[in-house]
Amino acid sequence: MSAVRFPELPDIVQQCLDKGDTRDDVLKRIKREHPDIPSFSCVLGHVLWQSFSNDCLRSARTLGNIIRDYNLRTSRNPQLTVVEAGAAILQYIETDIVRRQGPRKVHRELRKGGTHMPRDFVHDFLSVVEPEKCEARHPGSKRVHTGKIERMGPNEEWSCDGHLKLVPEMGLYIWGIVDVYSRHIQQHFVLRDASVMVNVRALYLRVAKKYKGMCIPLTAALFLTDTSGIPFKASQHFHDADVKVYPAYSGLKSVYNITVERQWRPLYDEILENILIWFRAGLRNGVYHEQDTTHHAIMQWVWARVVQSAVSQWVEGRNSDHIRKQDEMLLPSGGRPDDFYYSPEDWGGVDCLVPIPDDVLDALMEEFTPPDLFQFGPPDVEAHCEAVHRVVLNSIHLDVKNAWSVVCHMITLLPM
Structure with a gap:
């Protein structure tokens, strides 16, 4: 086979297959995320396509040839023995x-x-x-939910709330935002304490920065009913917006804020409970002392990164999970949250994102972000943890298996 013009394309296709994309999904994702790749003709040196048009990009047969010729891993071609x-x-x-x-x-x-x-x-x-x-x-029964939600499209409304299951033992709080229309999890944050209103402002702005705009309104728990606690000054960029007609904020009881609430149970069952068991197993290791504030800060520094990594992977998987077809549902079904969010036109939706200039968001983030937002102790303890992790431990990947050994290592290296 002759040299390829885009040698990275087989790896990109393999990454899409690893995420569970169908062939049509792979074509859409590459077109969306890699617009510099005009067609697949560039990787099939022995096949000359008539043009670099979008028609080539939509060819599932071409994609099949790439999978076959580059021997990419799929469920039909796992490249594993039964024992492996x-x-x-x-x-x-x-x-x-x-x-x-x-x-x-x-x-x-x-x-x-x-x-x-x-x-x-x-x-x-x-x-x-x-x-x-x-x-x-194994799934057997279906749970019937009363009431139906209907939205125009992604970014019409975001639902946000926090999760407290890790607070009693680890002192860690999870706060997240979910798009109501697509059920796409925008982002989950793990931090020391998000109950302070200023932290919620900063986290919300980070999500707005990530998606280059915001959603009006934001739906959250009733304790956030003071709109000054959420940075909706950005909405003032639109001088003709009537806040009485388009309120920037909507407060709901948790039992009605179901879009974000319904994903806490699977998160706990699939990820957090397992993390808690590993955490408890090493708690009495003879080195760590709960009452020592420095030890506690080191523990949170390490375990917050373990939890954040696990939660981020869970979010990525959740967004790529297939939602079964439900004809009675008013929201889109029969696809994945990623599909509903990034390609709403394929599901009869309209993207409602309100674009906000970067300079406006940057100014708001600077105003509302506290310097210790993601810190878990005094600056000297933070610096110690960073140095030990980077220099002594060679930036080892933190997980449930090595978290306590890393904590103990950092404690033993504390300056006397």
């Missing part, structure tokens, strides 16, 4: 102490890590290894 596939499943589930993850979840997480195999194989293997737990996690 079984070993990969066992290695993954050994970290899931509570065994809350069923075959679909295990299959998805393995695929995200680049390990492909048929989902039926994962189910059959787990049925033999852990038959009772596998059957308990």
Whole structure:
């Protein structure tokens, strides 16, 4: 095969397949995220396409040729023996102490890590290894929800709230924003304490900066009813906006703020409960002392990064999960939150994002962001943790398995 014009394209396609994209999804994602790649003709040196038009980019057959010629990993071509596939499943589930993850979840997480195999194989293997737990996690009944939500499109309304399950033991708070129309999780933050209103302002602005605009209104818990606590000064950029007709903020009880509330239970079941068990297992290690404020700050510095990494991976997977087709639903179904959010026109929606100039957002972020937003202790403790992690531990990736050993290492290296 001759030299390729875009040698990175096979890797890009493999990354899309690892995320669970169908062939049509791969074509749409590449067109959206890599506009510099005009067509797939550049990677098939032995095939000469008539033009670099968008028609080539939409060709599923061309994509199939790339997958075949570059021997990319798929469920049909896992490039694993049965023994290797079984070993990969066992290695993954050994970290899931509570065994809350069923075959679909295990299959998805393995695929995200680049390990492909048929989902039926994962189910059959787990049925033999852990038959009772596998059957308990296999979907059987459908829960009927009363009431229906209808929205025009993504960014018409964002729903936000916080999660307190980690506060009693770890002192860590999770705060997130979810788009109501698409159920797309915009972002989750892990920090020491988000109950202070100024922190919520700063976090909201970071999400607005990420998506280059904001949503009006924002729906949150009733304790945020003081609109001065949320930085909607940006809405003043639109001088003709009537706040009585288009309120910047809507306060709801948690039982009605269901878009964000309904994703806390799966987050806890699939991720947080497992993290808590690992946390408790190493709590009495003889080095860490809960009552020592410096030790506590080091613990939070390490475990906050562990939780943030796990939650971010969970969010990415959640946004790429397929929502089954539900004809009675007024919101889009039969696709993924990523599809609903980034391609609303394919589902009859309209993007309602209110663009805000970068200089306005930057000024607001500077005004409302406290210097210690993501800090977990005094500056000298923060500097110590950063130095040990970067220099001594060579920026090791932090996870539930090594978190306590890293904490103990940092404590033993504290200056006397």
